[in-house]
Amino acid sequence: MMNRDVVALDDPVGESLRGPHAHLARRLGRTATYLPGVATFAAVSADPDPAEWADLARLLGRGELADMFSHPAIPPSDWEPVFVLEGRQMIWPGSGRPDHPHAETGTGVVELGADSVPEMLDLVARTQPGPFWPRTHELGTYLGIRDNGTLVAMAGERLRPPGWTEISAVCTAPEARGRGHAARLVSALVARIVSRNERPFMHVAEANLGAIALYERLGFEARKHVTFRGFRTP
Ligand SMILES: CC(C)(COP(=O)(O)OP(=O)(O)OC[C@H]1O[C@@H](n2cnc3c(N)ncnc32)[C@H](O)[C@@H]1OP(=O)(O)O)[C@@H](O)C(=O)NCCC(=O)NCCS
Known part of the structure; x- marks a missing residue:
């Protein structure tokens, strides 16, 4: 690289x-x-x-x-x-597509637009994947999985430094975990990003061992440690 x-x-x-x-x-x-x-x-x-x-x-x-x-x-x-x-900070190594078994099964994966914002905000409130606001979905493509019409998992594209797209807001409702929803959504986003000749990256809290294990299993690698900071303006 x-x-x-x-x-x-x-x-x-x-x-x-x-x-x-x-x-x-x-x-x-x-x-x-x-x-x-x-x-x-x-x-x-x-x-x-x-x-x-x-x-x-x-x-x-x-x-x-x-x-x-x-x-x-x-x-x-x-x-x-x-x-x-x-x-x-984790990055997708190289330009290959995901080889996770769920990667190419787009079944049940839908694009989420402005109409889905209330459901997305509700899922985020229940799962706390990180900051998400009513217009965050305008940063990129957000994908979801519904179960009997209810949104149970989502993930989307956030930061876009040239050549890269960050995958963010990865979350699955507690009652729908362990079924491969997050793996399927992240893999679908990786495939989309790689197909436009960009590379995926993500950020995860060091304490979020379950998410780190999931991203490593999908093929992401640690690039560096980061410290997120917020301040209040005077
Ligand atoms: C992290 C989270 C999105 C995982 O969702 P999920 O739909 O249950 O994940 P999946 O079912 O796709 O799991 C995919 C793989 O990760 C593994 N995995 C999932 N959670 C794991 C854990 N806590 N520890 C180790 N491995 C785990 C699964 O075994 C599975 O492996 P496989 O596909 O090779 O069999 C979900 O727990 C969640 O919403 N957490 C709260 C929000 C959050 O922290 N989001 C991440 C922000 S960076």
């Missing part, structure tokens, strides 16, 4: 907001964030100075969440820390 390809994965939010997600971005100076309801992730340059942090504070508003995702820069001391979460 060429080095320039993986460099985008060190600033996945900024690379997405300046690139494939520019149409969903709000920007001020060198800072950027997503439109309200799409995502709270914010981007700054590699080594932001106080003026740049002031720009981000103005862009987000007073007392608002500055979700810095995995960016290592620490804001000025009057920004109150809100959360710290240790995580792992």
Whole structure:
């Protein structure tokens, strides 16, 4: 793999907001964030100075969440820390398609659009896969599996640093787990992403051993440890 390809994965939010997600971005100076309801992730340059942090504070508003995702820069001391979460970035090795037994069985997998947002929000509330808002589905393709009409599993595309697509919001309702739903959905997304000559990646909390085991079994490999941080603007 060429080095320039993986460099985008060190600033996945900024690379997405300046690139494939520019149409969903709000920007001020060198800072950027997503439109309200799409995502709270914010981007700054590699080594932001106080003026740049002031720009981000103005862009987000007073007392608002500055979700810095995995960016290592620490804001000025009057920004109150809100959360710290240790995580792992995982990547799909190479350009091959998934060879998991579920990979090519698209049976029962449906695309979820704006009409499905209430069901998606409900499933997320029950399973807590990570942040998801009413317009998050506009970041990419979201796929789901229904059981007797009820949405029981979903997964979708989130960050889009050039050349890559992040798979996110992987979740299965507790009563529908262990049936291969998550494996089938992630594999279907991998196949879609690889077929447009991009590579899949994901982020997972280090403590989420079940999800890490699932992604490793599907073929994902750890690329690096990351720390997710959120702050409140002054
Ligand atoms: C993680 C989660 C999505 C798995 O959903 P699921 O539909 O039950 O997963 P699957 O049935 O597709 O499991 C796929 C494979 O992973 C394995 N697996 C699933 N959970 C596992 C666990 N806790 N430990 C080890 N292996 C596990 C299964 O044995 C299966 O292997 P196989 O296909 O080779 O037989 C589900 O537990 C969940 O919604 N968790 C809460 C939300 C969450 O943490 N999402 C991930 C955010 S990054």
